[in-house]
Amino acid sequence: MSANTKTSRKVARYAVPVAVAGVAAATVAMVPAFANAGGPDLPKVTAQQLIEKIAASDVQELSGTAKISTDLGLPTIAGGLLGGSGVATGSAAPEDKVAQLASGTHTFRVAADGPDRQKLTFLDGKDEYSLIHNGADVWGYASKSNEVFHEKNAAGAPEDKKAADRLAASPQQLAEEVLKAAGTTTDVGVGDTAQVAGRDAYQLVLKPKQAGSTVGSIQIAVDAKNGVPLRVQLLSSQGGKPIVDAGFTKVDFAKPSADTFAFTPPKGAKVTEGSDERGRGEHGKEFKALESFPGLDALTGGANGKGEVKVLGEGWATVAQINTGAGKGLTDLEKSANDKNAPKEAKQFLDSLGDKVSGKFGEGRIFSTRLVNALITDDGKVYVGAVTKDQLVKTADSAK
Known part of the structure; x- marks a missing residue:
């Protein structure tokens, strides 16, 4: 077996858990009701052991359903602008959909088969939006407008190689780097156990030591068996419901079928290539007006x-x-x-x-x-x- 093959397998091994955590943390929130009152009785672990467990996870395949909710407390005009053109027109551009997630509650289906195949389908009422990564292709499809966004994935760029090298680091190294990055301004600990999407989970808790932050803590629920992050919550220092709360409501770690990631633009769909100028929609006009x-x-x-x-x-x-x-x-x-x-x-x-x-x-x-x-x-x-x-x-x- 070549060294490159070994590295690729290591990258695939660590990429899925990291990607799941990234989706949960970066795209927004999940509902607190995912954790049952009175968590399961699990063996005690330290924060470093829990971080090692996340990094050592060998899960490459999963599918499930999740909810994301965000409560930033935005003023009405700001919330409307951040809602993005995807709200008004059903734009297929990925950034429009991500912008829409800046407020409210959204449900989506997720599927992953290694680092080269993932799919997110957002379910807002009767309309669907799908974001599909299948090898070299990235597709976005908005059913409301029958619009398709397509872009070739620039794999192999120097930045990607650097990221791959970091993902290939040993679990112990990754754990040490995370704890080091937290630095002297953060308390890193293990919170109460929880049950998320019917699975027992530990909770890694990061808390600011300094006064004055709007962040009370960040809590990451980690599957007790396989180390996959199941939920991420960003809690306010002022209390109340989470600012960001993102997690699975249902999850299955079986391999998704290959046709899950197949996509062909529907007949009559408007297809926009990534290099083309992207449509802005009605809210795009508002941004243009503000810029001027x-x-x-x-x-x-x-x-x-x-x-x-x-x-x-x-x-x-x-x-x-x-x-x-x-x-x-x-x-x-x-x-x-x-x-x-x-x-x-x-x-x-x-x-x-x-x-x-x-x-x-x-x-x-x-x-x-x-x-x-x-x-x-x-x-x-x-x-x-x-x-x-x-x-x-x-x-x-x-x-x-």
């Missing part, structure tokens, strides 16, 4: 993207300071929003910003969600981080 609104470029790095970014603090209390370099700030936005020629979306956006705040930094407004807060100042600076409003103002005051 005088002053809004100050929130995105200034004219021609020349803004400077400075990182303040560390760990969970990290805040990005963006000096837009546009020479415009909140005052300019307010003036422009009241201009008779300004698009209505600009005024709606401005109205979604919070009340005025002041400090050593000057004056500004805080755009607030349950996870991320952003302070937009009158002199054109932006401070943003997963920290509370008070911590954000405190950081802005101490910035040089």
Whole structure:
């Protein structure tokens, strides 16, 4: 057996659990009802042993059903914009569907057969959206609009090889890297056991040591038998339901049939290749209007993207300071929003910003969600981080 073959098998061995965790964490949330009250009685494990268990999982095939729910506490206008054009038009572009997941609850079916074949089918009412990776091809299909998105997967790029090398590391190495990455600002431990999708699970818990973070903890439910992450929850430091809660409601670790990943564009479907300009839909027009609104470029790095970014603090209390370099700030936005020629979306956006705040930094407004807060100042600076409003103002005051 060649060294390349061995490496490929190692990559496949670790890629599926990592991919499942990534889908759960990156695409959004799951409902807390997945965990039954009074968890199962399981042998005790340490945090490092549990991380090793995740990394050592040899599961390459699975199928099941999951739910994702997200409660970011977004203002109405922001939630609508982040809903993406996929909501209004049934766009097949993957980024549109991902944007839609920024709020609400969604159900999907998932199937995986190694690192080269995965499928997600989102079920929103009678309409379906499928995202399929089958070898070199990535397909997106929206039944509502009968639109298809197609892109060739650029496998073998240097970045992919680097990622593959990391995935091929031993479970012990991976566990040590995760714990090291958590650093001195994070408590890593094992929480109560749970039952997720009818399977016994341990829970790996990451908690910020620092005060001021909007994150209370991140809890990852791990299958007690095979080490596959079954649910990821992002809990708020202010309590209440999870900000993000993503997990399986049903899961089967048998190999999916080959035709699960086969896809042929339906007759009459509009097919858009990845290199083509992607359709924006009605909400795309809103984004375009906002981009053309005088002053809004100050929130995105200034004219021609020349803004400077400075990182303040560390760990969970990290805040990005963006000096837009546009020479415009909140005052300019307010003036422009009241201009008779300004698009209505600009005024709606401005109205979604919070009340005025002041400090050593000057004056500004805080755009607030349950996870991320952003302070937009009158002199054109932006401070943003997963920290509370008070911590954000405190950081802005101490910035040089």
